[in-house]
Amino acid sequence: MCLAIPMQIRTIDGYIAIAYAKGIEREISLYLLQDRALAPGDFVLVHVGYAIQKVSTADAEASWNLYDEMQMLR
Amino acid sequence: MPGPHDHAKSWLTRIAALPRTGKVRILNVCGGHERTITHSGMRTALPDDIELIPGPGCPVCICPEEDIYDAIQLALNEDVMLVAFGDMLRVPVNVPKREPRSLEQAKAAGAGIQPIATPAAAAAIARAHPDRQVVFFAAGFETTMAPVAAMLAEGVPDNLSVLLSGRLTWPAVAMLLDSGEAAFDALVAPGHVATVMGADEWQFVPQQHGLPCAVAGFTPASLLAAFHSILGQLHRRQPALDNCYPESVTAGGNSLAKSVLARVMRVTDAKWRGIGMIPASGFTLQPAYSAHDARRRFISKTTAANNPAKEARKRIGEMPPGCDCAAVVLGKISPTQCALYGRACTPRDPVGPCMVSDEGACRIWWANGMRADATGRKPDIDAARA
Numbered sequence: 245m246c247l248a249i250p251m252q253i254r255t256i257d258g259y260i261a262i263a264y265a266k267g268i269e270r271e272i273s274l275y276l277l278q279d280r281a282l283a284p285g286d287f288v289l290v291h292v293g294y295a296i297q298k299v300s301t302a303d304a305e306a307s308w309n310l311y312d313e314m315q316m317l318r
Numbered sequence: 319m320p321g322p323h324d325h326a327k328s329w330l331t332r333i334a335a336l337p338r339t340g341k342v343r344i345l346n347v348c349g350g351h352e353r354t355i356t357h358s359g360m361r362t363a364l365p366d367d368i369e370l371i372p373g374p375g376c377p378v379c380i381c382p383e384e385d386i387y388d389a390i391q392l393a394l395n396e397d398v399m400l401v402a403f404g405d406m407l408r409v410p411v412n413v414p415k416r417e418p419r420s421l422e423q424a425k426a427a428g429a430g431i432q433p434i435a436t437p438a439a440a441a442a443i444a445r446a447h448p449d450r451q452v453v454f455f456a457a458g459f460e461t462t463m464a465p466v467a468a469m470l471a472e473g474v475p476d477n478l479s480v481l482l483s484g485r486l487t488w489p490a491v492a493m494l495l496d497s498g499e500a501a502f503d504a505l506v507a508p509g510h511v512a513t514v515m516g517a518d519e520w521q522f523v524p525q526q527h528g529l530p531c532a533v534a535g536f537t538p539a540s541l542l543a544a545f546h547s548i549l550g551q552l553h554r555r556q557p558a559l560d561n562c563y564p565e566s567v568t569a570g571g572n573s574l575a576k577s578v579l580a581r582v583m584r585v586t587d588a589k590w591r592g593i594g595m596i597p598a599s600g601f602t603l604q605p606a607y608s609a610h611d612a613r614r615r616f617i618s619k620t621t622a623a624n625n626p627a628k629e630a631r632k633r634i635g636e637m638p639p640g641c642d643c644a645a646v647v648l649g650k651i652s653p654t655q656c657a658l659y660g661r662a663c664t665p666r667d668p669v670g671p672c673m674v675s676d677e678g679a680c681r682i683w684w685a686n687g688m689r690a691d692a693t694g695r696k697p698d699i700d701a702a703r704a
């Protein structure tokens with residue numbers, strides 16, 4: 245239920261960001277990372293619409309590949 | 319750049335090259351981990367003496383039956399709009415046949431129930447309907463409770479209340495280990511819980527119980543790295559806590575998220591479905607937020623004292639008859655050992671919560687083609703368990 249998925253930040257407006265992953269654009273909250281410097285282009289781990297951690301590009305890609313595979317099965 | 323599978327292969331080789339220390343039972347406490355393990359066929363790829371056991375890894379499976387019952391009754395009997403994470407909608411409770419036994423059935427019977435994907439949607443719905451009472455039935459582990467706390471900390475309208483059913487993962491493992499009935503030799507700690515709460519929460523596993531422990535992420539490579547670490551710890555007889563998900567997990571976790579959590583919620587004793595009370599394993603709202611507590615706002619009106627029907631309800635808090643979910647979530651039996659698995663109980667027509675949730679062990683095993691044989695046992699896994 246609480247899997248977190250890496251998304252790439254497109255735009256930031258206060259605590260709200262538009263983030264992108266695998267063809268989906270979504271509004272996410274940066275409230276739980278408000279003490280971190282974040283900029284468009286950064287990857288964050290998103291759980292139930294809230295970014296909980298900043299991650300590297302490589303880690304984001306590894307996770308995306310994994311989720312792609314899992315989706316195929318469902 | 320090597321792909322995740324190249325890494326996975328090299329980890330498998332490294333694991334195979336380790337000196338064997340005899341049979342090792344490794345418990346995971348995260349449905350996400352179980353999904354990767356089952357989906358990637360890791361059980362067959364690993365040496366025979368390594369047994370991977372799914373544990374209490376899903377907040378849907380262990381959400382108290384009473385809480386779901388309360389949510390259903392609230393939605394049916396009060397003029398409210400009830401919102402919940404979609405996974406919660408199909409979980410069955412124990413009621414007489416003619417009554418709605420899940421939120422989904424209550425919705426079909428006309429109750430105002432809506433699935434949401436984020437706590438932010440609960441606040442948005444309440445804002446959009448200022449004239450209605452909106453109740454957010456919020457179940458989840460620490461990872462999910464931090465966003466729920468964030469939503470409340472940011473400020474929500476008066477017409478929103480929360481029916482909180484949050485749980486902490488480590489106390490369930492501590493309870494298992496303290497009981498002396500733990501059927502495992504090592505632990506893989508949950509990567510996303512640790513992302514928020516920090517890896518150090520799991521220090522008690524090596525320090526107090528002398529068992530190896532490693533935090534893992536959700537790729538096969540990260541899990542295999544954790545198994546490799548655990549086997550090495552066993553071999554060296556030096557149980558420790560290893561962090562095999564450093565991309566996301568730090569020793570202390572997301573300190574801001576932890577402080578938001580602590581500001582909004584406090585830790586309390588709490589019930590786990592089929593398991594019972596576990597000390598200091600649940601979240602409740604801090605006094606400053608109790609005005610948004612749905613239990614205060616609604617449920618106290620329908621407590622057992624003035625609602626004899628509720629008092630008389632059969633099997634309160636239990637799993638459905640015949641369902642072995644309680645043993646499954648404690649890692650005591652594997653899903654295929656439940657007599658109902660794949661027979662009376664399938665994802666289409668689930669009997670127990672472990673077959674409902676995407677992260678329930680029964681559902682994961684079924685979705686990945688694990689079938690019970692004629693005796694209800696899956697030989698390759700249960701042979702090792704016997």
Ligand code: SF4
Nearest residue numbers: 246348349350508510
């Ligand atoms: S990420 Fe958290 S909620 Fe999701 S399966 Fe793992 S432990 Fe459970």
Ligand code: SF4
Nearest residue numbers: 641643656663670680
């Ligand atoms: S197979 Fe169904 S009834 Fe049996 S333990 Fe799993 S969810 Fe419960």
